[in-house]
Amino acid sequence: MIVHRCDGCGKELAKGQLRYHVKIDVRAAYDKLEIGLAELIQDHRAEMLKLIEQMRHKDPREIEESVYKGFEMDLCPTCQRAYIKSPLRFHPEQGAPESGIDIDRFLRSLGLDRTDPSEGEI
Numbered sequence: 600m601i602v603h604r605c606d607g608c609g610k611e612l613a614k615g616q617l618r619y620h621v622k623i624d625v626r627a628a629y630d631k632l633e634i635g636l637a638e639l640i641q642d643h644r645a646e647m648l649k650l651i652e653q654m655r656h657k658d659p660r661e662i663e664e665s666v667y668k669g670f671e672m673d674l675c676p677t678c679q680r681a682y683i684k685s686p687l688r689f690h691p692e693q694g695a696p697e698s699g700i701d702i703d704r705f706l707r708s709l710g711l712d713r714t715d716p717s718e719g720e721i
């Protein structure tokens with residue numbers, strides 16, 4: 600039974616087959632806010648109204664994504680190796696160097712047969 604698909608290469612991943620889950624959070628990062636006298640006496644109401652007016656003409660999705668955007672994907676073992684080697688330049692069609700280690704076979708040799716329905720998912 601196919602329950603997942605590799606988001607890198609599109610390969611079908613059967614139930615119990617080793618896969619890797621990638622979760623990426625892209626968040627706006629700010630330096631520590633320093634508040635001085637100038638900030639305390641500033642007209643905050645006028646500033647807020649100005650910001651609201653600026654946002655009124657923008658796409659709500661664009662505003663949200665300027666603060667936070669999350670991504671999640673599943674990868675097959677081949678794409679996982681390529682991904683961790685170069686996450687910012689991940690191109691699944693380039694493939695990954697064979698590591699010579701079959702982690703799925705290794706886990707099965709330890710008795711962790713992930714396809715056994717009586718054990719549930721690991």
Ligand SMILES: [Zn+2]
Nearest residue numbers: 605608675678
């Ligand atoms: Zn893949």
